Amino acid sequence: MKKKELKKFADEFTPDMMMKYEIAEELGLIDKVKKYGWGGLTAKETGRIGGIMTSRKKENKKGRTK
Secondary structure (H helix, E strand, C coil): CCHHHHHHCCCCCCHHHHHHHHHHHHCCCHHHHHHHCHHHCCHHHHHHHHHHHHHHHHHHHHHHHC
C-alpha cells in the first residue's frame, strides 16, 4: 500500500492503525496482511510490528516534551 492509498482510509483508521499499516509495509508484510489479515502473521512478525510501534511512540513523545 502506498501512502496515498493509506491516506484514503485516514478518516476510518486511528493514528495507531495507520502506523501499524505503515510498519507492516516497511517490513514487507503488507501483502500477507491483505491476503490473510492480521491473524495471518506469526507471533514474531506481530511482535516486531508492536516493538517498532512502541519505539516510535516513545520517540514522538520525547520530541513533544522538548
